[in-house]
Amino acid sequence: MDETSRTRRIAQEYVDRTERRDWDGLSALLDEHVVYEMPQTRERFHGRPTFLRFNQEYPGDWHLRARRVVADGRHAALWVDARVGDEAMDACVWLDLSEDGLITRVTDYWPTSYEPPADRGYPVERW
Amino acid sequence: MDETSRTRRIAQEYVDRTERRDWDGLSALLDEHVVYEMPQTRERFHGRPTFLRFNQEYPGDWHLRARRVVADGRHAALWVDARVGDEAMDACVWLDLSEDGLITRVTDYWPTSYEPPADRGYPVERW
Numbered sequence: 001m002d003e004t005s006r007t008r009r010i011a012q013e014y015v016d017r018t019e020r021r022d023w024d025g026l027s028a029l030l031d032e033h034v035v036y037e038m039p040q041t042r043e044r045f046h047g048r049p050t051f052l053r054f055n056q057e058y059p060g061d062w063h064l065r066a067r068r069v070v071a072d073g074r075h076a077a078l079w080v081d082a083r084v085g086d087e088a089m090d091a092c093v094w095l096d097l098s099e100d101g102l103i104t105r106v107t108d109y110w111p112t113s114y115e116p117p118a119d120r121g122y123p124v125e126r127w
Numbered sequence: 128m129d130e131t132s133r134t135r136r137i138a139q140e141y142v143d144r145t146e147r148r149d150w151d152g153l154s155a156l157l158d159e160h161v162v163y164e165m166p167q168t169r170e171r172f173h174g175r176p177t178f179l180r181f182n183q184e185y186p187g188d189w190h191l192r193a194r195r196v197v198a199d200g201r202h203a204a205l206w207v208d209a210r211v212g213d214e215a216m217d218a219c220v221w222l223d224l225s226e227d228g229l230i231t232r233v234t235d236y237w238p239t240s241y242e243p244p245a246d247r248g249y250p251v252e253r254w
Contacts, residue, residue, distance in 0.1 A: 004131075004199070039217055041243035044252040053249060068221065070204045072131070072197040077204030079221055090166055092219035092236055094195065094206055109219055111238040116168035122180060125171040 006101050008071035011078055014095065014103065015066040023052055031102040038108050051106075060084040074098070082110075133228050135198035138205055141222065141230065142193040150179055158229040165235050178233075187211040191218075201225070209237075 001009075010029055017025040027048055036045040036054065045051060061084060068079040078093040089110060096105035116124070128136075137156055144152040154175055163172045163181065172178060188211060195206040205220040216237060223232035243251070 008199070038243075040238050040240050042240075042254045043243050043247075044254065045250070046252075050249050054247070057248075068202065070197045070199040070202050070221075072135070072199055075195065075197050077197045077206075077219075077221075079204075090236065092204075092238070094197075094204075109217065109236065109238040111167050111219070111236040112241075113167050113169075114239075116165075116170050120170075120181070121184075122177050123172070125173075127169045127171065 003073055004071050007074060007076050007095075007097055008069055010097065010101060010103065011069045011071055011076035011095055012066055015064050015078060015080060018055060019064045021056075023056065026055070027052060029103050031098055031104045034103055035105045036108070037105070038110075040109060130200055131198050134201060134203050134222075134224055135196055137224065137228060137230065138196045138198055138203035138222055139193055142191050142205060142207060145182060146191045148183075150183065153182070154179060156230050158225055158231045161230055162232045163235070164232070165237075167236060 014026070014029055017029065030048050030051060032048055033046065034048055034051050036051050037043070045054060063083045065081045066078055067081045070077040074097040076095040076097070078095065080091040080093055082089045082091050092109040092111070094107040095103055098104050141153070141156055144156065157175045157178060159175055160173065161175055161178050163178050164170070172181060190210045192208045193205055194208045197204040201224040203222040203224070205222065207218040207220055209216045209218050219236040219238065221234040222230055225231050
């Protein structure tokens with residue numbers, strides 16, 4: 001398996017094992033010193049234990065599904081469909097992997113909905 | 128050049144030509160029926176002319192730089208550093224390409240800053 005194929009598989013597993021609350025399985029994908037960043041709140045955590053705890057303690061009956069996995073060498077981008085009850089939210093997740101195929105950095109974006117301008121002056125569909 | 132290398136180059140050019148206001152060059156990357164979606168406002172535009180107009184009319188002295196390009200077959204993800212004056216914002220952009228290497232779909236996310244919980248109960252760095 002080439003590097004990109006391995007990255008693609010690991011990125012998919014990252015979402016699937018988190019969704020399954022398979023903490024041992026998730027832990028096995030992470031580098032010991034994994035860095036987790038949320039640029040929207042300018043927060044950064046270090047290390048596998050804190051990373052796992054953040055996920056384990058995240059409130060609500062959340063569910064994750066990878067809508068798209070884009071892998072390129074030791075980088076991956078995940079387009080994630082996240083749901084808590086009836087509420088759906090998309091996440092954009094950037095993964096960095098080590099030479100050994102362990103996740104060394106996770107950068108999460110959680111874009112929220114907002115209202116568009118009243119009139120853009122050209123045809124726009126809304127859904 | 129293989130498909131992924133072509134996609135990677137086109138994704139980089141997509142940002143660079145937009146930054147240069149090279150509208151003819153940007154147009155040449157787009158499928159005639161390109162679809163542009165912003166899930167945060169649930170807006171969708173169709174076609175090259177509207178796509179170009181949206182960019183041409185976007186207010187402010189904006190600047191774009193691809194921080195990361197992840198390409199995989201006919202999909203790409205762009206992590207973009209966008210600036211208007213002193214204000215910086217990250218964008219997450221998902222590109223779909225046709226067999227001919229034209230961009231058929233652009234999905235843009237513009238995540239905004241927000242305040243984190245006061246105390247997560249474990250060590251967190253802020254920047």
